[in-house]
């Protein structure tokens with residue numbers, strides 16, 4: 196190896212006399228390391244040196260310092276280029292790494308014995324990819340690989356504590372995978388919560404003599420007496436009245452329409468299905484959708500989503516329980532009900548063994564992100580960090596994509612999430628609206644964890660630094676928090692930040708700078724309602740991204756799951772409901788011969804008055820009351836909930 200390095204070094208020097216600066220002696224520096232303790236992962240055995248790893252090197256891209264300028268040009272309402280979205284080719288050209296970066300990294304790899312014939316470059320030209328033995332990669336990155344196991348779910352993940360690159364390559368390389376990023380398998384760690392209908396509610400409904408329906412006893416846990424009830428659609432007016440009176444207890448499609456002024460859908464433009472992303476093994480049951488639509492939307496033309504399977508995905512029906520079916524049922528039932536007669540495209544991502552994460556989905560919908568050209572499998576002894584048969588750029592992105600899953604920022608590391616966030620920026624440039632739920636844990640993180648300000652480790656959530664969630668903190672997505680109708684209030688009264696069963700997540704990023712579209716809103720927030728917490732609790736510098744951007748109801752959703760109706764809570768519900776409205780606005784724009792809205796935040800922040808401002812409620816966590824909902828933007832309900840007619844008017848009025 197040493198001799199090899201020397202020979203290559205001399206050879207490189209010989210040819211480089213005129214074209215390249217002389218190389219310095221190789222000095223390795225730490226490029227990334229685990230900066231938080233991974234409480235949910237246990238370090239297991241050392242990987243065998245002969246196992247194969249699929250390695251990806253994310254090269255530094257050009258023109259990223261202009262990202263905000265580019266996205267504002269196509270999404271700011273005052274820009275002359277509003278709506279003039281970019282082609283994929285223009286994106287690849289603009290952001291492709293410099294040839295100098297490609298050459299420098301390849302030269303290093305070859306010097307370390309990874310011949311150029313083994314290296315492939317992605318279509319988007321910003322990843323180098325090769326397969327290498329663990330021994331080779333450990334030598335290359337001066338690291339050691341271990342198999343980690345998820346403490347609750349048991350699934351494996353390959354990682355190292357830290358890795359090195361030669362110091363002259365630091366500015367040419369963003370990230371290398373697999374290394375320190377716990378981006379594996381979103382799986383069953385759900386955000387939404389279910390509460391069975393209480394005896395009281397059941398009794399109340401019986402008294403109202405609304406049609407009730409006995410469900411067969413089938414042993415499903417948590418449903419009183421093994422039966423569930425729901426309002427039934429009969430006579431339109433009677434039903435609408437009955438339903439609207441109940442919205443503080445049981446939220447239905449009609450409640451949502453009444454809250455936000457959403458008309459019944461009438462359009463179904465081709466190419467404008469609403470994208471809903473679900474990660475295997477979570478899956479919907481067609482019988483649940485049928486049951487939901489029979490009750491609430493009997494006129495729906497198709498009760499089935501358009502299914503796009505990504506990375507050997509299956510819509511599994513073998514295991515049925517709330518954990519497996521809850522998220523998918525909730526998302527599809529309400530989104531499909533609202534956008535009817537338009538349909539939803541379900542992106543089902545990941546196979547039954549390995550699952551998947553956001554990167555796999557990005558690979559599939561965006562050829563500019565992915566790397567694999569083929570689909571050859573890796574060593575089956577090793578649980579590949581991404582699926583064998585990656586479908587690179589083979590699925591089309593829908594105009595609006597709703598995702599109700601999220602990580603803590605610290606699960607993935609700042610370099611990784613910055614790079615992924617820029618992919619959301621590229622999708623925005625292409626006219627895609629990326630909508631994410633903000634999360635359900637107030638100012639604390641998934642599983643109620645906060646961050647020890649001394650060590651950066653996650654703690655038990657009783658104190659410490661607030662724990663922001665990704666992708667909600669990415670400045671190029673629209674993050675949706677949750678609201679609720681207060682007990683005893685009607686759909687015509689203002690909502691509150693959701694503190695029922697779940698708590699709307701929000702706060703300020705520890706990684707991302709504040710985008711320009713948000714500056715005024717956040718400055719006003721600090722000027723008028725500065726929270727009393729110090730910098731050991733959150734980054735109060737007023738220079739970082741605040742989230743969420745908007746909110747929508749997240750409480751008491753009457754949802755059919757596993758053959759029963761029960762109540763659901765979560766920003767998991769808020770995101771697809773908000774996304775449905777953007778989808779309906781795109782219907783109108785397409786009808787008028789315009790393009791989709793794409794990235795919507797600059798328009799929303801420029802027109803905060805069109806939202807229903809939410810001014811009550813808190814998002815407690817980390818031993819505090821969290822932030823308070825106040826007049827104007829706040830870090831738990833954002834700009835507020837949508838007023839659909841105003842939103843439609845605003846966006847259809849833009850070019």
Ligand SMILES: *[C@@H]1O[C@H](CO)[C@@H](O)[C@H](O)[C@H]1NC(C)=O
Nearest residue numbers: 464465466467591592593594
């Ligand atoms: C549908 O979308 C694809 C991909 O964005 C585009 O190439 C095609 O022209 C669209 N078709 C119509 C009918 O708009």
Ligand SMILES: *[C@@H]1O[C@H](CO)[C@@H](O)[C@H](O)[C@H]1NC(C)=O
Nearest residue numbers: 475476511513514515547548
């Ligand atoms: C279904 O449940 C069984 C038994 O708990 C488990 O072994 C199997 O892995 C599960 N299947 C999926 C797809 O999660």
Ligand SMILES: *[C@@H]1O[C@H](CO)[C@@H](O)[C@H](O)[C@H]1NC(C)=O
Nearest residue numbers: 466503504588589590591592
């Ligand atoms: C993506 O869109 C193109 C252009 O409309 C179409 O030809 C292709 O079949 C679509 N791919 C998928 C997987 O739907």
Ligand SMILES: *[C@@H]1O[C@H](CO)[C@@H](O)[C@H](O)[C@H]1NC(C)=O
Nearest residue numbers: 395443444681682683684695
């Ligand atoms: C809602 O208010 C009613 C009447 O005040 C009360 O009986 C009920 O317990 C309340 N429900 C909740 C969930 O707080």
Ligand SMILES: *[C@@H]1O[C@H](CO)[C@@H](O)[C@H](O)[C@H]1NC(C)=O
Nearest residue numbers: 658659727728729730731732
């Ligand atoms: C910040 O506030 C917390 C809780 O009140 C306190 O424990 C901590 O000492 C304060 N830190 C600084 C730097 O003032």
Ligand SMILES: *[C@@H]1O[C@H](CO)[C@@H](O)[C@H](O)[C@H]1NC(C)=O
Nearest residue numbers: 706708730734735736738739
């Ligand atoms: C807050 O964010 C700014 C901008 O990223 C950074 O310079 C500063 O160090 C952060 N403050 C703390 C206390 O982390």
